[in-house]
Amino acid sequence: MRAFVVDSFTDSAFRGNPAGVVLLDAPAEAGWMQSVAAELRHSETAFVVVGGPEDEPKPLRWFTPSTEVPLCGHATLATAHVLGGAQRFDTRSGVLTCTAHTDGWIEMDFPVDHAEPVEPPEALAAGLPGITIEEAAEGETKVLVQTASAAQVRAVRPDFSMLADVPSPGVIVTARGDRPGIDFVSRVFAPRVGVPEDPVTGSAHCTLATWWAAKLKRDERDTTLVGEQASERGGIVQMAVRGHRVGLRGKAVTVLRGELLV
Template sequence: MRAFVVDSFTDSAFTGNPAGVVLLDAPAEAVWMQSVAAELRHSETAFVVTGGPDDEPKPLRWFTPETEVPLCGHATLATAHVLGGDQRFDTRSGVLTCTAQGDGWIEMDFPVDHAEPVEPPTALAAGLPGITIEEAAEGETKVLALAASAAEVRAVRPDFAMLADVPSRGVIVTAPGDRPGIDFVSRVFAPQVGIPEDPVTGSAHCTLASWWAAKLGRDERDATFVGEQASQRGGIVQMALRGNRVGLRGRAVTILSGDLLV
């Protein structure tokens, strides 16, 4: 079967977030998909069934090196890029629609993940040395920490052992943007699912878009944002918030294609 490595949320090779993409003729066993994801060692590998009717959504699942996850943005973008842009996928988070926007851009229609204010878990502060946590919030899959500045976000060197004790699938640390055209910066850490730092995280921006709309006083029914994920590889995510849905826009670059033999 065909397999690919794609850098997502970037137009330059070796930046953005790399994802594996495996094209299946029929559904595969979860144990086998988990083994492939562990072998490829990307933060997520997508498995998409392409053998069904053209007019039906294609079944799509995502695996980290350690576990299956319910939603993944960059691997969905990578899959749509491999398959040609306009796609519908049947996933654990419902039907996700991807639309080619021209010039290599693809918009993914994702559900919003509304984060509610919480007291920062003890392990959160301990796991983010140097971060002044001004607020904390919790969404369906991730805990969010507001830092005092973008400089703190860029400089933080997490204690991953402590962050693994945060009761969530991942931790977002964010702050207002520090350069023109960027509304906010973020980084995402998920040692709970085998990902110390995720380079560019589409699903995190489902939380960030609605959270920053409220923070910045924007209309949650119709607002646009540009986020920079300030990891070492780095990436840009454009967002269009539309009530309980958010359009995540990005580009992608295919790095490798070949045959998966087992």
């Protein structure tokens, strides 16, 4: 079986978010895929079946080191990159279409995730020392916290033991951008699913896109947004909200290709 490591949402090696990609000739057993993901130790590893008819969407699943997840942006981008860019995938979140652009960017058509305002649970405030919570909201898979400044987002050192008690697979911390060309900054923490900090998170931008389109008063004629995920590795995600869908655009770099022997 061919296996790859790809850095997503970046045009430079050792930046962005690394993902494992495993190409399968036929569907594999979930326990085996989980073991491979735990061995590779990336925040997500993608498993895609490439042995089927070319005109049908390719089955695609994603695993963290500890669990399967219903949607993953950076590992989808990595998989599309490995397979040449333009692809359709059959996933737990429906059919996802990827389009290759001549400038090296790949656009993924994902479902939007509207976050609804909530009272922040105690574990959220305790897990984010130094953060001023201006608003909190809950989406399908993540809790979003808007804070007072990008500086707070960049500086926060979470208490992961407390964040693991937040009843959500992930926590997004975000604020308005602090440099030209960046609409907002964010970081994503997911200790509950075995990922203390995710370097660049495509699925989080399904939530961030609609949140900031409303906050920045973008209408249907101007829905393009640029987000910086301010992790240590860092990455840039371009977004375009289109009704109930969002186009997520990024670049990717293959850093390793090899053969899986087990």
